[in-house]
Amino acid sequence: MNKIExxxxxxxxxxxxxxFDINMDxxxxxxxxxxxxxxxxxxxxxxxxxxxxxxxxxxxxxxxIKINDYDxxxxxxxxxxxxxxxxxxxxKPNPFPKTLYENISYGPEIHGMAQSKDELDQIVEDSxxxxxxxxxxKDRLNEPGTGLxxxxxxxxxxxxxxxxxxxxxxxxEPCSALDPIATAQIEELIDELKKEHTIVIVTHSxxxxxxxxxxxxxxxxxxxxxVGSTDKIFKNPNQQQTQDYITGRFG
Amino acid sequence: MINREEFxxxxxxxxxxxxxxxxxxxxxxxxxxxxxxFKIFSTGYTAFQKTWIIVPINYDPEFMYLDAxxxxxxxxxxxxxxxxxxxxxxxxxxxxxNEDQITDIKRMFxxxxxxxxKDHILSNPDDFGKIVEVKLTASDDLDxxxxxxxxRDLPEERRRxxxxxxxxxxxxxxxxxxVSNFNFSFFTNADSREAELAGIASSFMGSLFSILVCLAVxxxxxxxxxxxxxxxxxxxxxTDFIEVNINNLAAVPSIVFGLLGLGVLLAVFGLPRxxxxxxxxxxxxxxxxxIIIAARASLKAVPPSIREAALAMGASKMQxxxxxxxxxxxxxxxSGTIIGLAQALGETAPLILIGMxxxxxxxxxxxxxxxxxxxxxIYIWAESAERxxxxxxxxxxMVLLIFLVLMNLAAQMIRHxxxxxxx
Ligand SMILES: Nc1ncnc2c1ncn2[C@@H]1O[C@H](COP(=O)(O)OP(=O)(O)OP(=O)(O)O)[C@@H](O)[C@H]1O
Ligand SMILES: [Mg+2]
Numbered sequence: 172m173n174k175i176e177x178x179x180x181x182x183x184x185x186x187x188x189x190x191f192d193i194n195m196d197x198x199x200x201x202x203x204x205x206x207x208x209x210x211x212x213x214x215x216x217x218x219x220x221x222x223x224x225x226x227x228x229x230x231x232x233x234x235x236i237k238i239n240d241y242d243x244x245x246x247x248x249x250x251x252x253x254x255x256x257x258x259x260x261x262x263k264p265n266p267f268p269k270t271l272y273e274n275i276s277y278g279p280e281i282h283g284m285a286q287s288k289d290e291l292d293q294i295v296e297d298s299x300x301x302x303x304x305x306x307x308x309k310d311r312l313n314e315p316g317t318g319l320x321x322x323x324x325x326x327x328x329x330x331x332x333x334x335x336x337x338x339x340x341x342x343x344e345p346c347s348a349l350d351p352i353a354t355a356q357i358e359e360l361i362d363e364l365k366k367e368h369t370i371v372i373v374t375h376s377x378x379x380x381x382x383x384x385x386x387x388x389x390x391x392x393x394x395x396x397x398v399g400s401t402d403k404i405f406k407n408p409n410q411q412q413t414q415d416y417i418t419g420r421f422g
Numbered sequence: 423m424i425n426r427e428e429f430x431x432x433x434x435x436x437x438x439x440x441x442x443x444x445x446x447x448x449x450x451x452x453x454x455x456x457x458x459x460f461k462i463f464s465t466g467y468t469a470f471q472k473t474w475i476i477v478p479i480n481y482d483p484e485f486m487y488l489d490a491x492x493x494x495x496x497x498x499x500x501x502x503x504x505x506x507x508x509x510x511x512x513x514x515x516x517x518x519x520n521e522d523q524i525t526d527i528k529r530m531f532x533x534x535x536x537x538x539x540k541d542h543i544l545s546n547p548d549d550f551g552k553i554v555e556v557k558l559t560a561s562d563d564l565d566x567x568x569x570x571x572x573x574r575d576l577p578e579e580r581r582r583x584x585x586x587x588x589x590x591x592x593x594x595x596x597x598x599x600x601v602s603n604f605n606f607s608f609f610t611n612a613d614s615r616e617a618e619l620a621g622i623a624s625s626f627m628g629s630l631f632s633i634l635v636c637l638a639v640x641x642x643x644x645x646x647x648x649x650x651x652x653x654x655x656x657x658x659x660x661t662d663f664i665e666v667n668i669n670n671l672a673a674v675p676s677i678v679f680g681l682l683g684l685g686v687l688l689a690v691f692g693l694p695r696x697x698x699x700x701x702x703x704x705x706x707x708x709x710x711x712x713i714i715i716a717a718r719a720s721l722k723a724v725p726p727s728i729r730e731a732a733l734a735m736g737a738s739k740m741q742x743x744x745x746x747x748x749x750x751x752x753x754x755x756x757s758g759t760i761i762g763l764a765q766a767l768g769e770t771a772p773l774i775l776i777g778m779x780x781x782x783x784x785x786x787x788x789x790x791x792x793x794x795x796x797x798x799x800i801y802i803w804a805e806s807a808e809r810x811x812x813x814x815x816x817x818x819x820m821v822l823l824i825f826l827v828l829m830n831l832a833a834q835m836i837r838h839x840x841x842x843x844x845x
Contacts, residue, residue, distance in 0.1 A: 212812045221734065223730070223733065223734060226729075226730070226733060228656070231689060251736050251737075251738055252736070253736075254563065254733065254734055254735065255736040258734070259734040260736075261731070261734075262728065263727060265725075265727035265728060266731075267728065267731060267732070268728070268750065275747075276733045276737060277732075277737075281736065281737055281741055281745075282736060307579070328731070331731075331735065332734075332735075335735070335736065350538065350844065357788035361510065
């Protein structure tokens with residue numbers, strides 16, 4: 172079943188077109204990887220899915236993006252509700268300069284998800300456990316989130332994203348600032364999270380895409396060149412360009 | 423071919439020279455500061471001392487127009503006259519004094535000697551009918567004589583203190599009857615025409631109220647303006663125009679704001695003249711652009727990734743701003759505010775224009791009462807001819823400087839607290 176269906180998506184930064192007629196379906200409770208050379212529009216596409224491009228004044232998004240069969244790319248869409256359903260993890264870990272606890276509790280609080288302090292404590296604990304961070308930080312929940320290591324910070328950001336129980340989690344190169352061990356931890360985590368969430372991940376690492384994803388989309392110069400099961404894309408792509416990129420002949 | 427060795431040497435030398443220039447500049451600046459502070463302190467510290475002369479006061483019922491055979495009630499003492507008590511007691515300092523000389527002796531004391539004599543008997547009613555020693559404030563000239571600031575060697579006709587007075591004073595001094603204490607009245611008295619009585623209470627309170635009004639008006643307005651311009655306003659011609667004009671406003675000479683206060687606050691709105699209320703609002707026009715600029719700069723310095731994080735969590739624009747951006751920018755905003763207020767605290771020109779230069783001998787109890795302000799007080803005293811005001815000017819500058827230092831310390835503390843909390 173498809174969670175997200177993008178049809179004829181065109182994105183413009185001012186006069187410059189960044190995405191051309193993107194059609195892509197994203198299946199539920201699977202990991203979809205977006206790969207492609209730098210500047211090809213992966214982040215731009217990802218940010219369309221939770222309307223983060225709204226923040227950029229010159230950015231215009233055209234086309235239809237259906238999530239649960241509802242077109243989110245209309246004026247009447249309530250972006251606050253949308254972003255509650257679609258979480259996001261950024262390339263650079265960006266915890267709030269507040270305590271660990273407050274980092275996680277912020278989302279549930281602004282969305283009124285907890286009736287009591289106990290319930291909130293429970294959400295914080297569950298989110299940290301799911302993000303495989305609980306054991307490392309359970310004794311220092313009142314310390315600042317910025318005091319963690321890079322990998323811990325990124326897992327904190329993942330915990331923050333899942334605290335509001337989103338249906339979809341968008342990740343923009345979540346491991347690019349991390350060492351191999353932290354990367355392995357996050358990849359394991361992604362594998363775990365896909366049981367409950369639909370995940371879209373942008374990555375520059377072919378091996379990472381191959382390891383974590385079930386579906387892969389290859390972007391080039393603002394166009395979606397090819398999309399299909401990860402197995403097929405990596406073993407037997409239809410397009411020569413895809414083959415070249417995956418084997419490292421360009422990009 | 424260039425000699426590389428020599429080339430390198432030249433570079434190192436240039437580097438050393440550059441550092442030297444920097445050090446010299448800093449030493450020069452410190453030197454100026456030291457000279458300035460030394461001058462202020464050495465002329466000003468005596469103002470914190472006050473000279474008293476101890477005089478046997480004769481509480482003779484006859485001089486008080488009271489019945490000698492009956493213990494007077496408090497009301498009697500309260501209503502009684504003390505001028506004659508004073509004059510008779512002064513006359514007793516020199517048995518042979520003639521009329522004129524008694525007047526000379528009287529002039530050795532502050533004109534409030536009657537009050538002081540009265541205050542003593544009111545708090546010691548048992549001294550009625552007795553001769554007791556009472557501390558009276560010395561005149562400002564004798565105060566200066568005692569502090570060694572008075573040119574005693576001038577020819578007599580060019581002095582306000584004559585030889586007769588000096589003789590009496592020296593005699594009393596050698597008997598240990600001249601004492602000096604910490605000058606509390608400098609802090610508790612309002613301004614006065616008599617230097618020995620003049621204090622900074624009125625101008626201090628005036629400055630304090632002005633600054634509070636200024637803070638209350640400019641901080642919220644500036645913060646909201648900065649938040650709107652930085653976080654919400656679309657970037658277009660109009661906002662560019664506003665931005666340029668805010669920057670221009672920061673460069674407008676303060677006297678222009680004084681004229682604005684005069685023309686608008688006093689003339690159009692009819693607010694009361696000479697009050698910290700008007701002074702504070704006028705000053706806030708000056709601090710407004712300073713705070714807006716500081717607040718915008720510190721809002722800009724908040725990393726965009728924090729805003730993105732909040733937005734991606736589903737926070738609305740307003741929540742993102744109020745929960746994250748503004749708190750993070752607050753330390754910078756506060757330090758900008760303090761700088762603005764410190765500038766305002768030292769402002770004289772606009773306050774003179776709105777009438778805060780008037781002679782005020784009462785202590786304001788609210789921003790609606792007439793008051794002076796510390797810098798204006800300095801200006802007023804510096805204009806006065808009496809020798810006694812010279813030290814007061816320096817003392818007032820000291821108080822102003824201490825006020826400024828305290829403000830900066832407060833700002834630092836607030837900053838520190840916030841920074842600990844957010845990082
Ligand atoms: N805020 C912006 N303003 C103008 N142009 C932008 C903006 N963001 C992205 N672009 C342009 O859009 C195109 C796609 O950018 P995007 O960030 O989506 O690439 P990407 O595939 O994520 O690259 P990378 O792998 O380097 O992150 C690029 O040509 C970029 O220059
Ligand atoms: Mg990118």
